[in-house]
Amino acid sequence: MLERMRPLAGWLYRRGENLIVIMIGVMFAAFLLQVIFRYVLNWPTGWSNELTVVLWIWIVLFGAAFIVREEEEIRFDLVYGAVPPRVRRAMALLSAAALIGLYAYSFPAVYDYVTFMKVQKTAYLKIRFDWLFSIYVIFVIAVIARYLWIAWDALTASTSEGFDPTKASSGV
Amino acid sequence: MLDPFTLSLVAICVLALLGLPIGHAMIASSILYLWMAGLDMGTAAEQILNGLYSGYLLLAVPMFILAAEIMNAGTMTERLLHFCNAVVGRFRGGLAQVNVLQSLIFAGMSGSAIADAAGTGRMMQKLMTKDDKYPASYAAALTAATAVIGPIIPPSIPLVIYALVSDASIGFLFIAGIVPGFLLAVGLMGVVAIDARRKNFPVEEPVPLRKLPGLTFRALPALMLPVVLLVGIRGGVMTPTEAAGVAAGYALLISVVIYRSVTLSQFYSALLNSGRTTASIGMLLAGAMVFNYVVTVENIPNALSAMLTATDLTPTQFLILVNILLLLLGCVLEGTTILLVIVPVLIPTAQALGIDMVHFGVMAVLNIMLGLITPPYGLLLFIMTRIAEVPLRDIVRDVMPFLFVMFGALAIVTFVPDAVLLLPRLLGYQG
Numbered sequence: 001m002l003e004r005m006r007p008l009a010g011w012l013y014r015r016g017e018n019l020i021v022i023m024i025g026v027m028f029a030a031f032l033l034q035v036i037f038r039y040v041l042n043w044p045t046g047w048s049n050e051l052t053v054v055l056w057i058w059i060v061l062f063g064a065a066f067i068v069r070e071e072e073e074i075r076f077d078l079v080y081g082a083v084p085p086r087v088r089r090a091m092a093l094l095s096a097a098a099l100i101g102l103y104a105y106s107f108p109a110v111y112d113y114v115t116f117m118k119v120q121k122t123a124y125l126k127i128r129f130d131w132l133f134s135i136y137v138i139f140v141i142a143v144i145a146r147y148l149w150i151a152w153d154a155l156t157a158s159t160s161e162g163f164d165p166t167k168a169s170s171g172v
Numbered sequence: 173m174l175d176p177f178t179l180s181l182v183a184i185c186v187l188a189l190l191g192l193p194i195g196h197a198m199i200a201s202s203i204l205y206l207w208m209a210g211l212d213m214g215t216a217a218e219q220i221l222n223g224l225y226s227g228y229l230l231l232a233v234p235m236f237i238l239a240a241e242i243m244n245a246g247t248m249t250e251r252l253l254h255f256c257n258a259v260v261g262r263f264r265g266g267l268a269q270v271n272v273l274q275s276l277i278f279a280g281m282s283g284s285a286i287a288d289a290a291g292t293g294r295m296m297q298k299l300m301t302k303d304d305k306y307p308a309s310y311a312a313a314l315t316a317a318t319a320v321i322g323p324i325i326p327p328s329i330p331l332v333i334y335a336l337v338s339d340a341s342i343g344f345l346f347i348a349g350i351v352p353g354f355l356l357a358v359g360l361m362g363v364v365a366i367d368a369r370r371k372n373f374p375v376e377e378p379v380p381l382r383k384l385p386g387l388t389f390r391a392l393p394a395l396m397l398p399v400v401l402l403v404g405i406r407g408g409v410m411t412p413t414e415a416a417g418v419a420a421g422y423a424l425l426i427s428v429v430i431y432r433s434v435t436l437s438q439f440y441s442a443l444l445n446s447g448r449t450t451a452s453i454g455m456l457l458a459g460a461m462v463f464n465y466v467v468t469v470e471n472i473p474n475a476l477s478a479m480l481t482a483t484d485l486t487p488t489q490f491l492i493l494v495n496i497l498l499l500l501l502g503c504v505l506e507g508t509t510i511l512l513v514i515v516p517v518l519i520p521t522a523q524a525l526g527i528d529m530v531h532f533g534v535m536a537v538l539n540i541m542l543g544l545i546t547p548p549y550g551l552l553l554f555i556m557t558r559i560a561e562v563p564l565r566d567i568v569r570d571v572m573p574f575l576f577v578m579f580g581a582l583a584i585v586t587f588v589p590d591a592v593l594l595l596p597r598l599l600g601y602q603g
Binding site for chain 2: 017020021023024025027028031032034035039049052053056057059060061062063064067068072073074075076077078079080088091092094095096098099102103105106109110112113114133136143
């Protein structure tokens with residue numbers, strides 16, 4: 001069952017990558033147009049300002065939920081990278097359990113907040129805030145699912161990759 | 173029973189130690205705090221979403237990363253290396269000097285030490301170790317050390333993040349980074365010059381001086397980028413965030429139109445890599461937004477400020493303490509985390525002691541960047557270990573002299589605020 005879903009998951013992942021590329025690309029174009037419109041054509045640019053911020057929220061949360069790979073996450077890996085795989089699996093299981101518990105417990109409050117925001121719209125593009133912020137609900141669900149999978153993986157130990165510090169972080 | 177705040181602090185430490193990504197560790201622990209304190213847990217979502225929505229300055233991060241990705245994809249890097257070689261290759265240890273000079277020039281474009289090490293650093297490593305010109309560990313140590321210059325010279329992603337947490341002017345922060353950046357470069361060049369004589373490093377074949385104008389002209393579009401950015405920001409033509417977008421646009425323009433070197437698929441992966449890095453840094457920012465809310469609710473920064481000012485601490489003593497604290501934290505924590513979580517707590521005290529916010533920011537960022545090459549836990553050292561395929565302890569041994577002069581530069585930056593603030597004041601900074 002899980003094996004048969006693998007090509008589908010890979011296909012979905014590549015479409016997710018496409019989406020991130022489109023969002024970054026549109027953001028990039030919007031910045032350039034914004035500067036050009038304001039100084040060359042003297043047009044107001046409030047809408048492009050807002051568009052870039054909307055894209056930024058979606059890039060971060062969508063990317064964090066679906067695109068960032070485990071080895072790209074910024075983590076404190078001094079201990080994690082040094083312990084034997086068995087201990088690392090136990091650590092992964094514990095932290096996943098804590099994360100799933102807390103995210104799931106707070107989920108109703110998060111859902112309430114996001115749906116409550118339907119009363120407001122953004123200033124220029126008139127996007128309802130509950131639509132704009134809906135990515136956070138998707139993000140929480142995806143993260144819970146992801147950590148359920150990580151916990152399951154740690155329990156069954158189907159993968160036991162070595163630890164590579166160069167891929168461990170993507171800081172600045 | 174622990175109070176909610178202590179509990180959440182313990183939770184962050186435990187979760188991070190267990191290897192949970194730091195962003196998630198901060199979000200989860202903040203949820204725990206809200207729950208234990210009987211507050212609305214939807215606040216976590218509210219803080220993150222509103223923080224991201226109003227953090228317009230942060231949009232500079234994906235654009236600066238994109239600019240670096242585009243430059244690393246094209247032949248811009250090569251041209252600049254030719255230019256550097258023509259200038260300093262003729263000296264003993266020429267390639268090592270090229271390594272320092274290129275980092276100074278590239279610093280004017282990428283704003284990220286990690287991007288510098290992985291992009292131009294990889295190339296320098298290959299050049300320096302070809303035909304066994306330099307020991308691999310020496311080349312790797314030097315490349316790690318020069319990559320630190322990147323985020324000190326504008327543009328700089330860490331300075332953007334500092335501007336966000338401190339409300340200091342990003343334009344003046346950028347300008348204030350110039351002198352410290354040159355200090356680092358001069359110090360490193362000095363060490364290289366001494367090493368070159370002592371270890372008898374090779375000289376590159378001198379490029380005739382009459383060829384220099386031509387090479388300079390070919391590299392000129394790339395060399396001009398920092399100037400375009402600073403004039404644009406200071407002249408009020410564009411916001412710093414827009415400037416980041418313009419930097420990426422400029423890089424794309426000269427790569428495609430003038431240098432004809434970036435393919436469509438390279439552009440695609442530049443966008444994708446920028447998106448990936450943005451999302452993983454963004455997660456950290458999101459976590460810091462909720463956790464900083466918790467810290468503010470608990471009134472920690474002001475309590476610390478009141479406590480420290482009551483002890484008659486002088487500004488100099490405070491700066492020394494901050495430097496020690498940041499260096500120790502830098503040994504175990506990743507830089508952005510320190511900048512987002514620890515530095516905001518220190519800012520009210522610095523303000524109460526009359527320390528200039530621009531000076532404080534440049535000092536803090538320089539310190540945190542040195543943490544990237546300070547053993548035992550320096551991310552740049554790890555990256556170079558992997559790129560150069562030499563043992564970490566050899567790189568650590570060779571990085572020590574560089575680290576020593578860089579700490580000298582940090583001392584100057586700490587104790588001579590005028591050196592940092594000279595350029596900003598010339599350009600109208602009131603501080």
